[in-house]
Amino acid sequence: MSELRDQIQQIISTEPVSLFMKGTPQLVMCGNSDRALRALQSAGAPVTAVDVLPDPQIRQELTALSGWPTIPQVFIRGELIGGADIVEELYASGELARRLDDALGADRDATVQTAALA
Amino acid sequence: MAAGDTLEALLRASFPDATELAVEDRTGGGDHFQVTLASGRFDGLSLVEQHRLVYDALSEPLQDGTIHELRIKTKGSAT
Numbered sequence: 001m002s003e004l005r006d007q008i009q010q011i012i013s014t015e016p017v018s019l020f021m022k023g024t025p026q027l028v029m030c031g032n033s034d035r036a037l038r039a040l041q042s043a044g045a046p047v048t049a050v051d052v053l054p055d056p057q058i059r060q061e062l063t064a065l066s067g068w069p070t071i072p073q074v075f076i077r078g079e080l081i082g083g084a085d086i087v088e089e090l091y092a093s094g095e096l097a098r099r100l101d102d103a104l105g106a107d108r109d110a111t112v113q114t115a116a117l118a
Numbered sequence: 119m120a121a122g123d124t125l126e127a128l129l130r131a132s133f134p135d136a137t138e139l140a141v142e143d144r145t146g147g148g149d150h151f152q153v154t155l156a157s158g159r160f161d162g163l164s165l166v167e168q169h170r171l172v173y174d175a176l177s178e179p180l181q182d183g184t185i186h187e188l189r190i191k192t193k194g195s196a197t
Contacts, residue, residue, distance in 0.1 A: 032187065046177050069180050070188060085190050086165045 005061040007117050008050075012065070015048040016104050020062055020073045025049050025112045032084035036072040037112075039091040040083075044102055044110040045076075050117065058117060073077045077103045091112065121148040121184050125176060132175035133157040133177035137195065149186035168192040 011018050014034050017040060023029030025037060025047070035062060049075060052058045052071055058069040063069055066080050090096035100108065126141045133139065138156035153172060160168045172190050179185045 026189075032189075067170070080166055082166050082169060086169060089165065 002061060004055075004057055004117060005065060008058070008062055011048065011050060011063060011115050012075045013025055013118075015075075016077060016108075017047050017100070018075045018115075019047050019049045020052050020054050020058075020071060021049055022051070022071055024051050024114055027037050029053060030071070032070075033072045035084040036074055036087045039087045039096065040074065041098040041110055041112070044105070044108060045096075046094045046111045047107055047113070049112060049114045051114070055117070076100065121179070122151065124184070125151060125153070125179060128179070129153065129155060129172070129175050132171070133159060135159065135195075138193065144187075144189070149184065151185060151187070152189045152191070154191045154193075154194035156195065160192050161194045161196070165192070 019040060021028065021033035021037065023033060028034040028037065030112050037047065052062065056096065058102060059071060062073065066073055068080060068083065072084055074087050090099070120132065121141045122141045126139065129139055130136065133155060136155055136157045138154060140154040142152040142189050144150040144152050155172065161172060172192065173180065176185065
């Protein structure tokens with residue numbers, strides 16, 4: 001297993017909510033990444049964002065780990081939740097907030113931070 | 119064959135029971151697609167599992183770059 005893959009796995013397993021996206025929360029480079037970020041924020045998620053654009057290897061290793069072919073990818077406590085369509089659908093139904101409540105407790109704060117891969 | 123037709127044929131082959139199947143070219147450029155699909159194969163599956171089945175059916179156009187962006191809406195047989 002490559003070092004990069006280890007780093008990605010580390011983020012997925014340790015961050016409460018991780019979002020692998022194109023661009024950063026400050027400068028989103030893709031409509032779908034934007035949709036996922038907005039849904040997470042609206043649901044009050046503490047988001048740790050990882051930009052996959054700096055190195056094509058990131059996306060390759062991420063997909064090798066998750067088996068999910070597209071970006072964005074959202075994980076809650078290590079579990080793949082899905083891409084933009086699923087996250088939006090779960091937010092609209094209230095399921096996303098319920099899952100966040102179950103995983104992280106109801107008194108969480110909606111925050112955004114970024115994690116960089118070395 | 120237009121890319122959208124190829125996608126529809128692939129999905130039809132993987133989901134012969136589909137009660138609803140639509141592939142919309144969202145931008146007219148032949149690489150941004152909205153797939154809407156209702157099938158009994160989705161019954162009882164999580165959304166992640168449902169979308170994985172769609173990705174599996176479209177693995178070739180996803181890998182060769184035909185699909186630049188894919189939006190998916192899945193429904194079970196009951197809806």
